[in-house]
Amino acid sequence: MINASLKQLSQALAGKQISSVELTQLFLERIERLNPLFNAFITVDAEKSLAAARSADARIAAGDGGLLTGIPIAQKDIFCAEGWPTTCGSKMLANFVAPYDATVIRKMERDSGLVSLGKTNMDEFAMGSSNETSFFGPVRNPWDSERVPGGSSGGSAAAVAARLAPAATGTDTGGSIRQPAALCNLTGLKPTYGVVSRYGMIAFASSLDQAGPMAASAEDCALLLNSMAGFDERDSTSLERPPEDYSRDLEQPLNGLRIGLPKEFFGPGCAAEVMAAVQLALAEYKKLGATLVDVSLPNSHLSVPAYYVIAPAEASSNLSRFDGVRYGFRAADYGNLDEMYMKTRAQGFGAEVKRRIMIGAYVLSHGYYDAYYLQAQRIRRLIANDFVEAFKHCDVIIGPTSPSTAFKLGEKAADPVQMYLSDIYTIAVNLAGLPGMSLPCGFVGGLPVGLQLIGNYFAEGQLLNVAHQYQQVSAWHQQRPAGLA
């Protein structure tokens, strides 16, 4: 049962082979036993989870259940969930109990009847690529506990990889779903910007943040996205589009699919063994009927520099709300109001978050705005235009998700720039607002390699199809870390 797909779990629940309470207990027991090894969860509340499972069972018994009703899931601790501590991985919110539900939580738990197993660990305010910036300690990769799971959705990735949960939510501002999915052998999807509501999802960089599913397969991701996506009037950037069934095209053949290979993603900078695994996957796609087309994203090397202006600028504005007045942490000793702000923020934020707030404050300040912020926004346009041009010649773009497999804990922690460069292949997708996925495509020295798929705007269904077809002829996504029975 612990390795079952969401569809199998759904059938088992519908067929009364297992109840939601039993299924939830099964995963809670694994969390209790195995989570100390990985630190994947910040908050677990068995009573709350079991209460939700009981109401899911009642819904199923009454014939009122949906496809996902009663299936347990792990929620990234960036989503406000009423009555649950919602920390965002920060001391600033260590004592914050959310007074309302994020739209993602409402849709998944209240509407679809998914059962929350708890809140997963993450880089503080989603700022990091290794889960080492969390106030609640680093997460360890189930494939090698001396290595990072990636970030910022590292807790969600480790939880699903170790089968402490059948699936999880993540958020992706510069690669935070795709990179941990790659490093932990999962399938993860960042939708087109605006497809999933940001309401109640603690903001990092609002023009880039997007939530999505992390699971064992593309099919699982499609079912989860069906629950997560949809217009929400409470998010001013939510897109008014008719609802879609993201699993509708899963079984489509790939004959005639044109796969674009950006030469910038196949040059130096990527570990040779990672590239070899990507090439093998491309050969598999040719067997499935796809053709490979060379394309170019000539400005993609500028995505990391532009991102580290735009994301910190937006973060410095978003995080100004943490002032010790209305919620969250407040410093113990202070004199006047200014001192209260300064000490609260000095003590409440960790080093990486402070760095990004300061970069943002600087690039937005008088005299630097044009040279940094506007220049970065112009480069963002160039990067987005590169994709428009590339998609004239291909249907999807494929490359590596991450330039390396999981690195060691502490390996990049002292050098922010080295850490930032672990997202060189993922960031451009956020700047353009496109959908992107990562799926397992092999192992190097026992560590998973991720294949990145990038689609045109609103091509989530197609990406899931392209991933699912590969998963019908490969078994990488079914591999599990050893020793975690």
Place this chain on the structure above:
Amino acid sequence: MSLTLEQVQRIAHLARIEISEAEALTTRSHLNGIFELIEQMQAVDTKGIEPMAHAQELSQRLRQDVVSEPDRRTAFQAIAPETEAGLYLVPKVIE
């Protein structure tokens, strides 16, 4: 570009983050490394390129000017560091 210690302290003040001299030194070296990365942008000619603020070209939606949310003052103030009589308490700002 290389930030001075005074600039780092000025940025920290703008961001309302208290910073010691020792922290300012470490921060300066990290920020200088990051700005070295960012400086790559300066070599790019972007004349005539419209800045892109957002992934979707959207205009703000309007809604009816009616009350849509219930009164949740008690729940919201229950999570505040310090309140009194329905007000958020902060140090005195007017002498």
